[in-house]
Amino acid sequence: MMKRSWTWVAGALSKRSPRSVDHWGASAKAERPRHPAHLLLNLILMLVVGCQNVDEEHPENTEPSNISAQVSTDPAFAEQLQAIADGNSGSIVVTRELITSQQFQQLKPFAERIEKIEIIRAELDETDFDLLATFNNLHWLRLDIPIDDHAFLAIAQCKSLRILNLPHGQFTDQSLNAISQLENLELFRFHSPNVTDTGMHQIANLPKLKYLHLLEVPITDAGLIPFHDRHDLQSFYLDGSNVTDDGLRALLKANPELHLHRDQLHLPEDPLGKDHEQTGP
Secondary structure, three states, X not given: OOOEXXXXXXXXXXXXXXXXXXXXXXXXXXXXXXXXHHHHHHHHHHHOOOOOOOOOOOOOOOOOOOHHHHXXXXXOHHHHHHHHHOOOOOEEEEOOOOEEHHHHHOOHHHOOOOOEEEEOEEEEOHHHHHHHHHOOOOOEEEEOOOEOHHHHHHXXXXXXXXXEEEOOEOOOHHHHHHHHHOOOOOEEEEEOOOXXXXXXXXXXXXXXXXXXXXXOOOOOXXXXXXXXXXXXXXXXXXXXXXXXXXXXXXXXXXXXXXXXXXXXXXXXXXXXXHHOOOOOO
């Protein structure tokens, strides 16, 4: 069976600087009330925000960043696996090591314990993605490898997911039909040249979605319409798309509290753009 191998390179998917893709979320307006249940998520998002001067209480978090890319001392996969076996951890974060199919299958006995997976480089079989469907407590998933329809359908079985980051996706609208199963998903960041305006309807139906980041997804103004009524959506980033200024203005008119960026810039009339300095191209 053919294996897929991918090495993530910062900025490779962006038409602009690495800054365009080195974050995977955005903060809500600073004065927006924060529900205690989302405090941890909001703190994480403060570290990966794309706007400068986001919060005066956290001046150190003014530059966009990538959590995984900054981790240069993460333990070897075997050490992290042992920590999970010992009950001392629920996370696998591997930014440098190439994870093989054999290694990935070693996660199987601990499927109920694992809450977070971030893998930047891997050679996986299709059956490895099927294993993801058994991770019933997985809240955070980032895979910087090509994700096709088969892989996405397996990921959609992880109903506990709150954060999903797939910056090298290749899946289509058809597999997005399964995303309705992710009823807890709050942050969705992905790339796919095969997703169209049709797929946006499925994403807009996610009941708890608050942060959406599209990387080189070729949607048009029609793809924004399903989000006009999503007033609980706090942040919408578009890095590369076929939307127009008119389409963005219509979205802001329908949802004026939305934190909206296209290629790291606000529209001139965006009221939230005055809350912080704009990031240059």
